[in-house]
Amino acid sequence: MRKIKRIFLIDLSNLFFTPEWLIYATLFPVILxxxxxxxxxxxxxxxxxxxxxxxxxxxxxxxxxxxxxxxxSFMEEKIEKANMxxxxxxxxxxxxxxxxxxxxxxxxTMTCSISALILHxxxxxxxxxxxxxxxxxxxxxxxxxFATIGILVCCIxxxxxxxxxxxxxxxxLLCLLGGVFFPISGLGKxxxxxxxxxxxxxxxxxxxxxxxxxxxxxxxxxxLSCIVATILLMICCSKFFKPEVYL
Amino acid sequence: xxxxxxxxxxxxxxxIAYKSRFSLSFFLSICAIIVAIIVSQSxxxxxxxxxxxxxxxNVGIESPYITTVYLEKIxxxxxxxxxxxxxxxxxxGEKIEIDTIKNKEYQENLLAFFEDPSAYSLKESTKRGMGSxxxxxxxxxxxxxxxxxxxxxSEDQKDRKIERIFSAPSSFSGYLFGQVVFNFLINFIxxxxxxxxxxxxxxxxxxxxxxxxxxxxxxxxxLSSAFALFISSFIKNPDSANMIGSGIIIVTSVxxxxxxxxxxNNEALSAMIRFFPQxxxxxxxxxxxxxxxTYPILRTLFPVIIxxxxxFVxxxxxxxxxxxxxxSKSKERRKNV
Numbered sequence: 001m002r003k004i005k006r007i008f009l010i011d012l013s014n015l016f017f018t019p020e021w022l023i024y025a026t027l028f029p030v031i032l033x034x035x036x037x038x039x040x041x042x043x044x045x046x047x048x049x050x051x052x053x054x055x056x057x058x059x060x061x062x063x064x065x066x067x068x069x070x071x072x073s074f075m076e077e078k079i080e081k082a083n084m085x086x087x088x089x090x091x092x093x094x095x096x097x098x099x100x101x102x103x104x105x106x107x108x109t110m111t112c113s114i115s116a117l118i119l120h121x122x123x124x125x126x127x128x129x130x131x132x133x134x135x136x137x138x139x140x141x142x143x144x145x146f147a148t149i150g151i152l153v154c155c156i157x158x159x160x161x162x163x164x165x166x167x168x169x170x171x172x173l174l175c176l177l178g179g180v181f182f183p184i185s186g187l188g189k190x191x192x193x194x195x196x197x198x199x200x201x202x203x204x205x206x207x208x209x210x211x212x213x214x215x216x217x218x219x220x221x222x223x224l225s226c227i228v229a230t231i232l233l234m235i236c237c238s239k240f241f242k243p244e245v246y247l
Numbered sequence: 248x249x250x251x252x253x254x255x256x257x258x259x260x261x262x263i264a265y266k267s268r269f270s271l272s273f274f275l276s277i278c279a280i281i282v283a284i285i286v287s288q289s290x291x292x293x294x295x296x297x298x299x300x301x302x303x304x305n306v307g308i309e310s311p312y313i314t315t316v317y318l319e320k321i322x323x324x325x326x327x328x329x330x331x332x333x334x335x336x337x338x339x340g341e342k343i344e345i346d347t348i349k350n351k352e353y354q355e356n357l358l359a360f361f362e363d364p365s366a367y368s369l370k371e372s373t374k375r376g377m378g379s380x381x382x383x384x385x386x387x388x389x390x391x392x393x394x395x396x397x398x399x400x401s402e403d404q405k406d407r408k409i410e411r412i413f414s415a416p417s418s419f420s421g422y423l424f425g426q427v428v429f430n431f432l433i434n435f436i437x438x439x440x441x442x443x444x445x446x447x448x449x450x451x452x453x454x455x456x457x458x459x460x461x462x463x464x465x466x467x468x469x470l471s472s473a474f475a476l477f478i479s480s481f482i483k484n485p486d487s488a489n490m491i492g493s494g495i496i497i498v499t500s501v502x503x504x505x506x507x508x509x510x511x512n513n514e515a516l517s518a519m520i521r522f523f524p525q526x527x528x529x530x531x532x533x534x535x536x537x538x539x540x541t542y543p544i545l546r547t548l549f550p551v552i553i554x555x556x557x558x559f560v561x562x563x564x565x566x567x568x569x570x571x572x573x574x575s576k577s578k579e580r581r582k583n584v
Contacts, residue, residue: 020487028494035498039516048348053328072486162268164486165395168493169275169388173282181501183330191286205329213323 004095007086011103015073025069025111029062030118036181037123055116055125056207057180059139060200062112064171066143067150070104071167074151075160093243097151101234104147109140126211134210134219141226142203148233155240174198199226250417254425255432258399262433272392273437280441283384284451287377296333298357299326313360336361376536377454379529382463386525387500389434389464393471394478394492396433400426401485413570423563427472435468459535463528466551470524473558480562480569499523524551 016022036058037051044050073079074097087093113136119125127135153163177184178200185192195201202225206218262269297314299322316332326332327348334347334357343361345354403409412422442460446453453460475492482488500506503525520526530547 020490024490024494032498035502039502043350043353045348045350045354048328068490076486157267160486162265162398164489165398166268166271168395168489169272169279169391172387172391172493172497173275173278176506177282179329181506183328185330190288194282194285205325208325208328209323212325212328215323215325 003091004099007095008099008103010082011073011099012106014079015069015103015107021069021072022111025062025065025108026114026118028065029058029112029115030122032058032061033119033125034123049123051119051123052126053183055119055123056127056135056211057178057204059112059116060142060178060203061171061175061180062115063108063139063142063203064146064175064200066104066108066146067153067167067171068164069108070100070147070150071154071160071163073104074100074154075163087243094238094241096243097155097237097241098234101144101147101151104150105140105143108143108147109136112139112143128211131210131214134216135207138203138206138219138222141223141230142199145199145226145230145233148230148237152233152237152240155237155242158242158245174200177201178204180204199229248421250421251425251428254422255429258426258429261399269396269433272395276388276392276438277441279385279388280381280438280445283381284445284453286384287380287454288451297331299332299335300338301335302338376533377452378459378536379454379532381454382467382532383505383529385438385464386467386503386505386528387496389438389467390471390474390496390500390525391493392434393430393468394475394489394496396430397426397472397475397479398485399429400476401479401488404479404483405485409566410570419567420563423476423566427476427559430472430475431468434471435464438468439464455532455535463532463535466528466531466548470528470551470555473555473562477558477562480565500525503529505529522550524554527551 033051033054036054037049040050040054044053083096086096116125116127120127150163150167153167154160157163157166175181175198177195177198179185179195180200184195202218202222206222209215209218297316299316299318301318301321321337322332322335327335327346333349333353334345336357337344337346343358345357345361347354347357403412413419439461442453442464443457445451446457446460455463474496478492478495479485479488482491502520503523504520505525527547527550531544534544534547
């Protein structure tokens with residue numbers, strides 16, 4: 001446990017001390033919300049503003065970006081050498097990616113919470129009156145899932161830049177289907193069925209139901225399926241992960 | 248010319264080594280096109296949307312402007328937020344009550360509709376054509392793809408191959424041009440190929456003719472290559488370039504109204520958005536759909552061409568400055584001091 005803690009702390013500090021990532025992760029959802037919210041503010045009523053919609057939806061865009069961050073922290077140039085040392089040392093090389101997944105999850109949960117806080121203070125986005133822990137839990141487990149996806153893509157393609165560039169179109173497709181950029185269920189039944197494929201749809205649905213109806217029925221299934229999917233993806237990771245790549 | 252040819256050939260050979268990557272991006276473009284087509288087929292929205300009517304007896308309203316769903320219980324508010332219903336209407340005897348998250352104008356329209364459904368007529372039709380919907384969806388994906396297929400160039404920059412190329416006795420502009428042409432081809436050929444195949448095999452209405460699609464996709468791919476070159480010339484680290492570039496693309500494409508046309512009530516902002524090349528391309532598509540003549544199309548395309556050329560020129564100057572030996576020497580000197 002002590003061994004993984006050491007790697008984990010270094011990974012976490014690496015994420016936090018890369019200013020580009022910190023700024024991108026914190027400010028991108030805020031800017032996107034402000035831009036989209038301002039643009040659509042005319043088409044929403046005063047009781048429910050456009051910021052209320054985009055404040056929640058763009059957070060999921062930030063969450064899906066966890067895949068990019070985990071891929072970056074896994075195979076970035078300056079980390080490769082450090083990873084090679086871990087491979088040589090007498091500990092399980094799987095600690096490399098397990099610690100990265102945990103570090104990215106914590107990092108992204110932090111940055112998303114900060115963006116949510118900024119948005120709440122700035123434009124008064126509604127994240128639930130009393131029970132903020134529901135959306136927060138979903139955010140945490142969604143981050144876990146997407147961090148693992150990023151690592152898996154890295155393990156399969158064995159190069160950080162390749163996985164980085166593959167991930168971003170996939171993420172935007174998932175977000176689009178999840179209704180991050182506009183409410184997609186307005187486009188008809190067929191699209192609604194397709195949208196169910198995207199996990200973002202379910203996260204968003206669960207959050208909105210919790211915030212506006214105090215309805216927690218989706219909370220447990222969403223979190224459980226996140227955990228199950230993460231475990232399955234981790235098994236895939238261990239199949240595809242080859243420490244020799246670092247040599 | 249020889250340099251351009253050999254750069255393209257070399258890039259294709261390198262691309263074969265990255266088979267899995269290119270086939271995945273090919274697969275993604277297929278996905279994007281299929282989603283775009285499905286949306287365009289079902290995306291013809293009624294102007295007032297889907298409305299949940301809470302009433303014990305069937306009110307019996309049928310109109311091309313509206314889709315009604317009859318419910319006995321009041322649906323949760325989250326259905327409104329997620330866009331499943333545009334509004335919830337309660338019939339309480341004579342009184343009509345409306346619950347919606349949309350603006351006042353919409354509420355008034357809806358109220359007017361329910362008071363007298365047969366007399367209701369919409370002031371302006373804002374129906375989007377099929378071509379606009381398909382191109383609007385493809386906009387963001389084509390631009391993102393262009394950014395990601397520029398990696399051969401960023402690899403050259405990262406491995407410092409570009410410095411050797413710069414000092415080699417061949418045309419450096421030719422090298423850059425070759426990279427751009429390769430990036431264009433690798434995006435344009437699969438995309439247009441898929442559209443061509445779908446158009447030939449299936450008989451789905453597409454809105455535009457094949458040559459019009461070719462024209463639009465051509466401009467989109469050139470724009471995406473120009474932007475990719477621009478971003479990778481200014482941000483040398485390929486990961487940050489990709490991150491910031493995709494951020495810019497997503498925000499501008501959404502703002503330009505690729506997926507969803509926003510009601511613009513802010514003059515300054517809509518004036519700014521009019522300068523986005525994505526917006527111009529969408530305008531061209533709608534002009535093509537309305538069969539307006541060549542002149543307005545050319546006039547709309549002119550700014551796009553200017554933007555593309557200036558992106559190329561600025562990035563070429565920037566790259567040349569970065570790698571010209573004189574300047575890099577002076578940088579080193581500054582470091583030593």
